Amino acid sequence: GMKFTGSPIKFPPPQGQPVKLNCSLEGMEDPEMLWIKDGAVVPPPDQVYIPVDEEHWIGFLSLKSPPRTDSGKYWCQVENPPPKEESQQVWLIVEGPPHYYHLSVAFLGVPYFTVEPEDVSVSPNAPFHMACAAVGPPEPVTIVWWMGDSRVGLPDISPSILNVSGINQSTVFSCEAHNVKGLSSSRTATVQIKAMPLPPLNVTVSQVTSSNASVVWVPGFDGRAPLHSCTLQVAESPDGQEVSTEVTPVPPFAYGVQGLKHSTNYSVRVQCSNEMGSSPFTDRVYFQTLELAPSSTPQNIHVIQRDPGLILEWEGVAPDVLKENVLGYRLEWIQDNVTQGEMIVQDTKANLTTWNPLKDLIIRVCVLNSAGCGPWSDLFLLEAQEVMGGQRQPPYGTSWVPVALGILTALVTAVALALILLRKRRKETRFGHAFGSVVGRGDPAVHFRAARSFNREGPELIEATLESVGISDELKTKLKDVLIQEQQFTLGRMLGKGEFGSVREALLKLDDGSFQKVAVKMLKADIFTSTDIEEFLREAACMKEFDHPHVTKLIGVSLRSRPKGRLPIPMVILPFMKHGDLHAFLLMSRIGENPFNLPVQTLLKFMIDIASGMEYLSSKNFIHRDLAARNCMLDENMNVSVADFGLSKKIYSGDYYRQGCASKLPVKWLALESLADNLYTTHSDVWAFGVTMWEIVTRGQTPYAGIENAEIYNYLISGNRLKQPPECLEDVYDLMCRCWHPEPKLRPSFGVLRSQLEMIRGRMSTLSASQDPLYVNIGKDKEASASDPALHASFGNTDGEETVAGAAAPVTSDYRYIMSPLCLGDGAEGERHPDGQEGEDKSLLYELETEGEKSC
Known part of the structure; x- marks a missing residue:
């Protein structure tokens, strides 16, 4: 008779394996066997019948990856000759999620x-x-x-x-x-x-402004029921008077508190609720809102002429607004519709020396505190003739200096004319033999032999266009809408100079006729090829796409014409950053002529700004590859912008090394994978950010001092890292160490770094205004005067080879404001390292080859 044989399947079978059932029939020749499922015949394509001998047959039923619908009771039957005979029944049960079924065959047995x-x-x-x-x-x-x-x-x-x-x-x-x-x-x-929840954990306050604050917390035990809301109680400190109670749905476990008073101490506590009730409140967390910018305006500005400058006076701040913690006043002067300079003073009087008395002078003043500048005063116009005539006679007698200068000028002029006449007379007597008479005439003639002629107008200049520099069509298309004609700007003083190029101050003429102060980066003449130009301009094309407050934005590019046969000089036009690069500013604060204090919160803000800019770049899938303090710029409001997307290697060479024709690399800022395998990712930028944080905390010290660049890789691979600076917060150093994790994917993202730094800064008490300076006093009257030529921008001088030593700045009577400390020493000498480690700075850096530069 019929019977099942063998073991149909194991329980459970391997995933993805087919299910096979077999049926053995003995005692019948050429039977017609059918497989039945739940009373219905199974389609023939899934069945196979094999003869063992004349009266012994085996039938197979194969189910490939059976779905749930294949679950059921299976048996086989034969209908010839009648009566119909059936085999023992077998159950097939299919269970589990789609595509991941567990299969089991159940014979008669337990449930x-x-x-x-x-x-x-x-x-x-x-x-x-x-x-x-x-x-x-x-x-x-x-x-x-x-x-x-x-x-x-x-x-x-x-x-x-x-x-x-x-x-x-x-x-x-x-x-x-x-x-x-x-x-x-x-x-x-x-x-x-279910039970009531426990109090929240880790309540932190961040992103504090003069009227708002962001509160973030971690939920505690939820009582085995979902949390539906949390309640925040905000109170003024120290009296604890409740200001507001806010209920917010959760998640997210964060809330923005609004409508706070400026310069006020507050506390906040949080409780969360589920369907069973509310948790106890957390302990109070304290924070202080920031100051408001001053609301008062200086009044009654008046000017008194005094040789050699002007004394400006105005009425001080009224007593009822002293609560705004006024630090001083900012004065700005304008001539020819262009801001010529500004100064910051603590008193209601200023001495203006760097102005042109032959032109109309416009002056305005605002009140200053740690939050910024208040509204400007009404414009005060001092006409040119009014300046020359004066509003009040000087308190002293007539100065003898102008008289002496006039006499000296007359004497120099007379001597110069006498020398010219004497030289002309000597030439006439010395070359008399060249004069003769024309035959047949008595008129004198000069005998000479024709020589080759010269073009008195100078060599012909090639028109500087994108087509004339030999760059790719793709790059031309990217730069076409940001190309600025050379005639639209005037180059001024040198801000920085290196092995491959320079940075100059310039005035850019805008469409409305006004002028904007900008910085112009250019390659040095005679040391570049068309390939260098394309590489230089390609980096500028990358910057064109960026639009973020902490990423330097490209203003435009320009090409400087040169004599025929020579390639134009490429120039990149960027915003003018008043305080220059961050590294030089940090050095100035530590080892300048008059060192000044930078509060920890200011240093943390520098880090937050850089992390925010790098978070934006990484979201654009851009890899910087050269993040360092020297490549971050500081504007007049102490905001940091990430800059120098590859351009810095063409201009500054102090921290780079080139092996053969390979690109220069900033070895001490490179991640392990970059040193070993020349691999650059956003994770390697995070490593460089950790080194940059260390630079900021140490205020510009050289990383890995005393370690040769060729030894950096072995030093790092052995597990060594930069040591914790003495004044560095534990939380900040912990972030640095996370940036230096040997496994790139385990390093934090820039978004996480920015958030963590904001939390650290938010936990700190806001320093008083006196501890958070907005300007820097680095000199006095006797150290610089208006007559010093290094203090004046020489606009109109376009010779790319000339430079002004140091970083010049306008000078007031009491303060020298840091304008752009790009070079602390002589520009012709390259970068100078004030750390006193000349051996370290001049040593050969680790030689690495790299495959090209960054690309967008």
Whole structure:
């Protein structure tokens, strides 16, 4: 007769393997076997029949990755000759998520569970129910419920629902499935009791302004019920008077508090709620809002002429606004519709020396505190003739200096004319033999031999266009809308100079006729090729796409014409950054002529600004590859911008080394993977940011001092890192070390770094205005005067080879304001390292080859 043979399948079978059932028939020649599922014939394509001998046949049914619909009862049958004969039945049960089925074949035996009790959380004494279901064969299947060690209810035919009126403590439930073959036990489910939540954790206040603050917290234990809202109580300190109570839905577990008073101490505490109730409040967290910019305006500005400058006076701040913590006054003077300079003074009087008395002078003043500048005063116009005539006679007698200068000028002129006449007379007597008479005439003539002629107008200049520099069409298209004609700007004093190029101050004429002060970067003449030009301009094209307050934005590019046969000089036009690069500014604060204090919060702000800019660049899939303090610029409001996207290697060479024709590399800022495999990613930029943080904390010290550049890789691979500076916060140094993790993917992102730094800064008490200077006093009257030629911008001088030593700045009577400390020494000497480690600065850096520069 018919019977199943062999082992159809193991339980459970390997994932993705087909299910095979077989049926063996003996005692019949050439039978017509059929496979049946739940009474229906299975399609023939899935069946195979193989003869063993004349009266012994085996049939196979193959199911490839069966879906749930293939679950059911299978058997085989033969219909010739009648009567119909059937084999033993077998159950196939398919379970599990789609595409990941568990397969099992069940013969007659104990029940198999299809639904088991699940873990739940319920309110105390509230009714709930549990479900349980199982199948045979054989049927029927009876369900018995257990609560803990006690049997509950009566047996019930599967599927079964157990209704529970309520419990007041955690309890376990399970069920048993019975049939004639025996019983099966389900998993044990735990029913927990819901409770009120515990207080939140790690309440922090960040992004504090004069009227707003951001509060962030981590939820505590939720009481086994979802949290639906949290309540914040904000109070003024130290009296604890409640200001407001705010309820916010969660998640997210953050809230922005608004409508606060400026310069005020506050505290905040948080509680969270679920359906069972509210948690206790957390301990209070204290913070202080920032100051407002001054609201008052200086009044009654008047000017008194005094040789050699002007004394400006105005009325001081009224007593009722002294609560704004006024630090001083900012004065700005304008001539020819262009701001010529500004100064910051503490008194209501200023001495103006760098102005042109032959032109109209416009003056305005504002009140200054740590939050910024208040509204400007009304413009005060001093006409040219009024300046020359004076509003008040000077208190002293007529100065003899102009008279002496006039006499000296006359004497020099007379001597010069006498020398010219004497030289002319000598030439006439010396070359008299060249004069003769024309034959037949008595008129004198000069005998000479014609020589080659010269063009008195100079060599012809090539028109400087993008087509004349030999760059790719793709790059031409990118730069076409930012190309600025050379005639639109005038180059001025040198701000910085290096091995491959220079940075100059310039005035750019705008469409409305006014002028904007800008910085112009250019390659040095005679040391570049068309490839260098394309590389230089390609970096500028990258900057064109950037638009972020902490990323330097490209103003335009220009090409400077040169004599025929010579390539134009490429120039990149960028915003003028008043305080220059961050590294030089940090050095000035530490080892300048008059060192000044930089509060920890200011240093943290520098880091936050850089992290914010780098977060933007990384979101644009841009890899900087050269992040360092020297490549970050500082504007007049002490905001830092990430700059020098590859351009710095063409201009400054102090921290770079080139092997053969390979690109120069900033070895001490490179990540391990960059040193080993020349691999650059956003993760390697994060490593460089950690080194930059170390530079900021140490105020411009050289990283890895005393370690040769060729030894850096071995030093790092051995597990060594930069040491924690003495005054560095533990949290800040911990962030640095995370940036230097040997596994790139385990380093934090720039978004995480920015957020963590903001939290650290937010936890610190805001320093008083006197501890947070907005200007720097680095000199006095006797150290610089208006007659010093290095103090005046020489606009109109376009010779790329000339330079003004140092970084010049306009000078007031009492203060020299740092304008752009790009070079602390002689520009012709390259970068100078004030750390006193000349051996370190002049040593050969580790030689590495790199595959090209960064690309956009």
